[in-house]
Amino acid sequence: MRLCIGISFYNAGEFLDYAICSVLNQTYKNWKLLLLNDGSTDNSLDIAMKYQGDPRIEVLSDGENRGLIYRLNQLISLCESKYFVRMDADDIMHPLRLERQVSFMENNAHIDVLGSWAYSIDVTNKVCGILKVNSNPDSLMDVFSHSCFIHPSIMGKTSWFQEHQYDSSFVRMEDMELWARTILNSSFHNLQEPLLYYREIGVPYLRKYLQSMTGERILIRKIYGDAVSFIKYEKMMKTYIKSLIYIFFSLINGQKYLIRKRSCRVISFDYQCAMKELRDAIRR
Incomplete structure (x- = not known):
């Protein structure tokens, strides 16, 4: 094959x-x-x-x-x-x-x-x-x-x-x-x-999405290490913002709009x- x-x-x-x-x-x-x-x-x-x-x-x-x-x-x-x-x-x-x-x-x-x-x-x-x-x-x-x-x-x-x-x-x-x-x-x-x-x-996707954002933060720490870096914290902040946005749209049943x-x-x-x-x- x-x-x-x-x-x-x-x-x-x-x-x-x-x-x-x-x-x-x-x-x-x-x-x-x-x-x-x-x-x-x-x-x-x-x-x-x-x-x-x-x-x-x-x-x-x-x-x-x-x-x-x-x-x-x-x-x-x-x-x-x-x-x-x-x-x-x-x-x-x-x-x-x-x-x-x-x-x-x-x-x-x-x-x-x-x-x-x-x-x-x-x-x-x-x-x-x-x-x-x-x-x-x-x-x-x-x-x-x-x-x-x-x-x-x-x-x-x-x-x-x-x-x-x-x-x-x-x-x-x-x-x-x-x-x-x-x-x-x-x-x-x-x-x-x-x-x-x-x-x-x-x-149904909210729980999986939040797990993904948690995993992404772990990956960011792995890639950028413990060093203080604007890029690192910018990427971390984006994951938190995206999580909050997704939670908000989930509460108003708006996940379809985001997708x-x-x-x-x-x-x-x-x-x-x-x-x-x-x-x-x-x-x-």
Whole structure:
């Protein structure tokens, strides 16, 4: 197999079918899909087991709840393909995602990790906007401005991921810590087209967001150390301000507004095209 797709899932029964169908509907077919159960208590495991008839799909379950970071490193250790592909259990791949990313990686051997833009979607699979990131992230500024990667959009060399594993001490910030640790000695790129449907609107998010901001402050301290630095304290202050803003908008039920604000508007023609491609991605 040319590539291995790793999906860890925990109580993702509402959306897991969509994620798996979007892999099956890829135009690129030379893949293996690892579905790793993280101790789900809903029907997620039953949903995953339905697809074991496809020889390219393997379902793994040890009955334990170990968390995403542990499972990501486990998936990487199990990958025997040239490329490792990330995806979350509640997201949807654009039908051309693997074809476009494999082609780019094969023609640009110096690239270690490749991401893309993404469509932002809600719980009803409605496209709400486009999330964009930098084409060639190469600095800590890119990391701390959250313009490095959309995490579940990435594909990379398996050897790179096995050499640079996720740090379990950075819960909700495991990707940001990884990019900060490696960006100066690695080659990153993002395709400037949305190849993922990224579910964020309508999903309960406040607790996770505050965890992310706490993790970001820990990362800032790790990167900048104990030295007194304007840049360090500016970045720290931004995390507190963003947390307060998010708490305020949560109290007035305005999270959707904040999430939409960080997305680019989808014009009418693009919206119709995006919705058609999404329906193609999840057809059974």
